Amino acid sequence: MTTSFSGTVEPEGDKAFDAAVAGNDGVLVLDAAQRCLSADAVLTHLFDLDPAALSGRLLADTPLPRPLTAALAEAADAALAGNGTRRAHVTFGEGDATRAFSIIALPGADCVTLVVSSAADASDDEHGGADRVAHLRAEAALFMRDHVLSVVSHDLRGPLNAIHSWGYVLERKVDANDPAAQRALAGIRSGVEQQVKLIEQSVDTTRAETKTLQVALAPVALRPLLEKCAALARASVARARGVTIEIDSPLAEEQLEGDAERLLQTLWLMLAFAAEASPSGATVRASSNIEGSMWRTDVRFSASAQALGDPASPHVLEAFARRQALEPREGGRIAWGLALCKRVSEAHGGAFEHSDIVDNAEVTLSVRVPVAGM
Numbered sequence: 001m002t003t004s005f006s007g008t009v010e011p012e013g014d015k016a017f018d019a020a021v022a023g024n025d026g027v028l029v030l031d032a033a034q035r036c037l038s039a040d041a042v043l044t045h046l047f048d049l050d051p052a053a054l055s056g057r058l059l060a061d062t063p064l065p066r067p068l069t070a071a072l073a074e075a076a077d078a079a080l081a082g083n084g085t086r087r088a089h090v091t092f093g094e095g096d097a098t099r100a101f102s103i104i105a106l107p108g109a110d111c112v113t114l115v116v117s118s119a120a121d122a123s124d125d126e127h128g129g130a131d132r133v134a135h136l137r138a139e140a141a142l143f144m145r146d147h148v149l150s151v152v153s154h155d156l157r158g159p160l161n162a163i164h165s166w167g168y169v170l171e172r173k174v175d176a177n178d179p180a181a182q183r184a185l186a187g188i189r190s191g192v193e194q195q196v197k198l199i200e201q202s203v204d205t206t207r208a209e210t211k212t213l214q215v216a217l218a219p220v221a222l223r224p225l226l227e228k229c230a231a232l233a234r235a236s237v238a239r240a241r242g243v244t245i246e247i248d249s250p251l252a253e254e255q256l257e258g259d260a261e262r263l264l265q266t267l268w269l270m271l272a273f274a275a276e277a278s279p280s281g282a283t284v285r286a287s288s289n290i291e292g293s294m295w296r297t298d299v300r301f302s303a304s305a306q307a308l309g310d311p312a313s314p315h316v317l318e319a320f321a322r323r324q325a326l327e328p329r330e331g332g333r334i335a336w337g338l339a340l341c342k343r344v345s346e347a348h349g350g351a352f353e354h355s356d357i358v359d360n361a362e363v364t365l366s367v368r369v370p371v372a373g374m
Contacts (some may be wrong), residue, residue: 002014026116027141030076040318043116055259067092068116076112087131104134106142113138133236137316140269140340144321147339164192197275213347215259222295223251226288229264233271240278240314241307242280245271249288256371258294262344263369266352267297269340271363273300275324277308277357294350296368305359325357341367 012261030036039054047064054062059069059076071090079086088103104115115138117130167188174181230245239243267286274284278301288297307313308322315322317337325335334342335357345352350369357363 008110023049023167028072028114028116029110029111030056030059030114032080034073037111046116046118062251065092066103068074071101072114074115075103075105076114079107083107085135087135102106102131102134104131104138106138106143110166113142133232136232136236136265140187140316140337141318142345143340144317144336147343148336160192163188167192179316190276213343215262215344215347217257217259220263222256222258222288223249224252225260225264226251226267226286226297228240228268230286232268233275237272237314237316238275238284241275241278243275243278244283246276246283246285247288248285251288251290254290256367256369258348259344262347265342266344266367269316269365270297271339273337273363274299274363276313276315276317277301277303277363279304279307293371295371296370299365301363303357303359303361303363308328326359328357328358341365345369
């Protein structure tokens with residue numbers, strides 16, 4: 001077995017990744033004690049396991065290959081101890097039975113998300129490309145999780161406040177000497193208090209990692225950033241789906257003050273999402289320009305419900321997020337899977353929005369970021 005680790009994932013070089021990433025990545029979530037909280041179908045399929053064989057078990061007690069669990073455990077510990085992203089490679093077996101995997105470990109408040117990518121017979125460069133895409137997908141999933149928790153926190157508080165208020169109304173109306181009525185009121189108050197505590201301790205605490213997103217401002221060359229994001233999107237999903245990505249921009253040497261890594265994640269997600277929501281043979285067009293004091297990039301595509309939901313095609317988002325993207329938007333909210341775009345743009349003092357994602361509709365994803373630092 002060979003295993004290698006490196007520190008926080010850094011941006012790759014400017015070269016395009018010519019080989020498309022085959023298949024989807026498996027995702028495993030562990031708590032601080034390395035107990036398996038969840039494992040997706042991709043991960044269990046990689047090792048021909050029933051999900052029940054992992055859920056609730058300590059990582060060391062699962063039927064996953066021992067060399068892999070050792071690498072996963074070390075990456076998880078390193079990510080939690082250092083409070084930062086860690087990645088690893090592990091290779092085990094001999095001859096035709098050799099298997100190779102890339103691992104990305106992303107720490108949360110009290111858990112760690114591990115993204116496992118099959119990389120058999122890959123060169124170091126291919127490992128880097130797979131790692132890069134795996135990291136981008138994991139970041140998108142992290143922000144989506146926290147966005148959903150934010151929505152849940154907000155939407156639960158309204159009904160709970162109403163129940164709490166009506167409880168006080170009932171308290172003034174019922175007989176204070178009626179023990180059954182008083183027990184009922186006490187039960188209502190206790191239930192509301194427990195739910196509020198659950199929201200504060202579990203929901204709000206879990207999403208704290210992206211709630212106050214810090215960005216490291218530095219000069220960012222916009223044209224190379226656009227081209228790099230397009231290359232990553234082509235390699236990660238577009239080419240495998242037969243979708244073309246075109247960049248239409250007069251930008252040449254223009255720069256802005258921003259966080260290059262976060263902006264790359266945003267543009268990649270916009271392009272990759274558009275590619276997986278487009279039918280085979282379609283073209284995704286990205287236009288980018290500086291308008292006054294704002295840098296604006298629009299990604300336009302024709303949405304296909306069939307393409308977005310096709311389980312046989314490569315995707316960057318989980319199935320439930322793709323289904324949700326096609327649902328009517330309440331109050332103009334964004335699709336869950338694009339939460340990273342919104343959060344990063346707002347952290348830069350900008351904004352993100354998109355038109356309704358409806359079958360056969362022309363959809364525009366739009367991000368705006370101030371050119372000057374905040």
